[in-house]
Amino acid sequence: MKRWPALSRYATAGDPPIDNNPIENDIRPVAVGKKNWLFVGSERAGQRAAAIQSLLGTAKLNGLDPAAWLRDTLEQLPTCLHSQIDSLLPLRTDTLHQTAQ
Numbered sequence: 102m103k104r105w106p107a108l109s110r111y112a113t114a115g116d117p118p119i120d121n122n123p124i125e126n127d128i129r130p131v132a133v134g135k136k137n138w139l140f141v142g143s144e145r146a147g148q149r150a151a152a153i154q155s156l157l158g159t160a161k162l163n164g165l166d167p168a169a170w171l172r173d174t175l176e177q178l179p180t181c182l183h184s185q186i187d188s189l190l191p192l193r194t195d196t197l198h199q200t201a202q
Contacts, residue, residue: 160191 111117134154141147157167174189181189 156191163191165191 111119138147138150141150157171160167160170170191177189187193
């Protein structure tokens with residue numbers, strides 16, 4: 102039984118990174134936000150905040166600029182037919198607001 106399998110894997114292979122700083126940097130906004138989200142005011146406000154954060158995160162994961170996607174979506178929302186509301190989701194949006202890679 103190995104006591105330190107990750108360290109043994111690093112010592113034998115040599116190509117995995119020795120630290121996890123990139124991962125910690127990726128999750129830092131969520132960890133810092135958890136403290137702030139404790140005080141959203143009510144359960145419904147927390148659910149709305151979670152929905153908005155999910156949409157913005159989905160936009161980012163799909164290579165879109167979240168601010169530009171949100172601005173465009175809020176402009177289109179009043180005239181969008183209810184049956185076509187899914188077309189405004191970030192995973193169905195065209196590449197108009199793609200971020201520079």
